[in-house]
Amino acid sequence: MTGRQPGHRRHTPLWIVGLAGLTALAYWAFLGWDQQKETDPVTGAQTGPYSAWQVLGLGLVLALLVFETGRRGRPWLAGVVVPAVLTVAFSVDAATDPDGDGLWVIGAVLVALGSALGAGPVAALGAYAGRRSRTRTRTR
Known part of the structure; x- marks a missing residue:
């Protein structure tokens, strides 16, 4: 038995x-609208x-999204989709910034690595919580 629920693949x-x-x-709500750097007058x-x-807001929202996706039995999906979309959103935003310095590729690599390293454990934790919840429900 794979532990999959009926209709899991279909959805x-x-x-x-x-x-x-x-x-x-979430990316556009927290980061996509802000392009202005602040200059200290002194x-x-x-x-x-x-x-x-x-x-921090983006990180919290994405952590909740990844956790819930993992809890609902799709940890691999959360660990792949969220980092990929976040990296693409950052890349498009940074590459099209008229004041960009051309270092957006380095930022994109860091976003990809950081979000993948963050999403993996959070999705696994969500999957664990989901399995525990389902096990408790069955034993009652």
């Missing part, structure tokens, strides 16, 4: 589209374009 394309859409929406140093709250 996978819907999960891919939904997960990709929610990931892209030192002239530039920061940004993102504030800490934007990055």
